[in-house]
Amino acid sequence: MSWTEQEIQNLNKTLADKTPLEIAQWAVLNAKKPVVTTNFRPYEAAILNVSVGALKDIPVIWCDSGYNTPNTYKHAEEVIQQLGLNVKLYVPKQTTAHRDVVMGIPDIDDPKHKVFTEQVKLEPFKRAMADFTPDVWFTNLRKGQTALRDSLDILSLGKDGVLKVSPFYYYSDAELDVYLKENNLPNEFKYFDPTKVLENRECGLHTN
DSSP: OOOOHHHHHHHHHHHTTSOHHHHHHHHHHTOSSEEEEEOOOTTHHHHHHHHHHHOTTOEEEEEOOSOOOHHHHHHHHHHHHHHTOEEEEEOOSSOHHHHHHHTOSOOTTSTHHHHHHIIIIIHHHHHHHHHHOOSEEEOOOOTTSOHHHHTOOSEEEOTTSOEEEOTTTTOOHHHHHHHHHHTTOOOOOOOOOTTTOSTTOOOSTTOO
């Protein structure tokens, strides 16, 4: 289904007072090929919980850069088991060990960092989206994370026409803490994204 910007604005007003699960359920009803993406960073269990709550076998695209902390990998396994996630794993075409020898993790000011980001995050993501061709993409974007994300809303339309759905867009960390506790969901803060380095820096997935 194609959406106009005006329709998106009107829907955001309608969905503003809905619960995250209600938002996810609405999105699934209006989707033909929904997916949810995750990197198992802090608070990801929340978006995964509402996504499977709305559609039990929804494809869960995990683009694993290969640089996650041991804590993140253990957390991922716990969440996958607890929620019965239908994980579709995508990894870079070059191994982490090989890249560490020829490039390592370049500094964000190094021209090689753009190549690094393309290899470990953007290329696997593009490959996944090409394979699944979703019309609805569940994300855990939230207001206050970056300047770009402050310009979005619960629903936002990508340049490719995919409808991004962020059920927790207006939630604070404190509100998410409550949500996780009420739903008996785990969390993990020892997380590292080598493509961002700085928390308020975009990595490129949401600029299209």
